Amino acid sequence: MKKIKIETELEVFESVSNLPDSIQELMNKAHEARNNAYAPYSHFKVGAAIALENGEIVTGNNQENAAFPSGLCAERVAAFNAGANNPNVKMLAMALTAGSVQHKTKVPIPPCGACRQSLAEYEVNQEQPIALYFMGATGKVVKSKSVQDLLPLIFDNTYL
Ligand code: THU
Numbered sequence: 001m002k003k004i005k006i007e008t009e010l011e012v013f014e015s016v017s018n019l020p021d022s023i024q025e026l027m028n029k030a031h032e033a034r035n036n037a038y039a040p041y042s043h044f045k046v047g048a049a050i051a052l053e054n055g056e057i058v059t060g061n062n063q064e065n066a067a068f069p070s071g072l073c074a075e076r077v078a079a080f081n082a083g084a085n086n087p088n089v090k091m092l093a094m095a096l097t098a099g100s101v102q103h104k105t106k107v108p109i110p111p112c113g114a115c116r117q118s119l120a121e122y123e124v125n126q127e128q129p130i131a132l133y134f135m136g137a138t139g140k141v142v143k144s145k146s147v148q149d150l151l152p153l154i155f156d157n158t159y160l
Contacts, residue, residue: 006152006153008144008149008150008152009145009149010142010143010144010149011142011143011145012108012140012141012142012143013140013141013142013143014140015139015140015141016135016141018141019133019141022051023093023095023133025057026049026051026057026093026095026133027049027095027097027133027135027141029047029049029057029059029095030047030048030049030059030095030096030097031047031097032047032059033047033048033049033059033060033061033074033078034046034047034061034074034097034098034099034137035047036061037061037062037063037074038061038062038063038064039062039064039101040064041064041066041068041071042062042064043100043101043102044062044098044099044100044101045061045062045098045099045100045101046061046062046073046074046075046096046097046098046109047059047060047061047074047096047097047098048060048061048074048075048077048078048079048094048095048096049078049094049095050078050079050082050091050093050094050130051091051092051093051094051095052082052086052089052090052091052092053089053090053091053092054086054089056086056089058078058081058082058085058086059078059081060074060075060076060077060078060079060080060081061074061077061078062074062077063077073111073112073114073115074096074098075094075096075111075112075115075118075119076114076115076118078094079091079094079115079118079119079122080118082122083122090126090128091122091123091126091130092128092130092131093130093131093132093133094119094130094131094132094133095133095134096109096110096111096132096133096134096135097109097134097135097136097137098134098135098136098137099136099137099138100137104136104137104138105136105137105138106136106137106138106139106140107136107139107140108134108135108136108139108140108141108142109134109135109136110132110134110142110150111132111134111150113151116147116150116151117151117154117155119132119147120147120148120151120154120156121156121157123146123147123148124154124156124157124158125157129145129146129147129148130146130147131143131144131145131146132144132146132147132150
């Protein structure tokens with residue numbers, strides 16, 4: 001028997017102002033997107049902004065539905081938007097901000113498991129990591145240098 005140890009290293013920034021300028025701009029776009037989220041059921045709004053290799057920024061936010069499972073998370077709205085309109089253009093980084101409408105969320109909110117799986121597909125295909133920066137509505141920002149750092153042992157299309 002052999003043991004495998006999996007370690008993840010994350011970087012924590014005290015606030016948005018400590019991020020590189022280009023990532024601050026990306027996070028600003030994510031905040032704008034969060035304001036436009038459609039979240040009448042959870043009252044929890046999420047915004048995502050993706051920096052593409054061609055310089056474009058593609059955004060998304062959570063879109064809920066009265067038939068609950070029919071809604072979609074912000075990360076996948078943004079990633080599918082990029083995949084649909086900019087196929088084969090690499091995603092360099094994604095900024096995420098999430099928070100309750102009822103109070104100011106201060107803890108960094110990471111993407112859910114299903115979004116990590118969806119994002120990993122793009123990362124595997126483009127053979128280049130997508131850096132993730134996530135935060136609440138305010139406060140610290142956490143950076144993961146790749147999607148796979150947040151989802152070790154992914155199931156990917158090389159297995160099929
Ligand atoms: N949500 C996201 O947009 N991204 C996540 O990674 C987790 C959750 C949304 C889905 C739902 O509209 C609301 O947040 C509460 O779960």
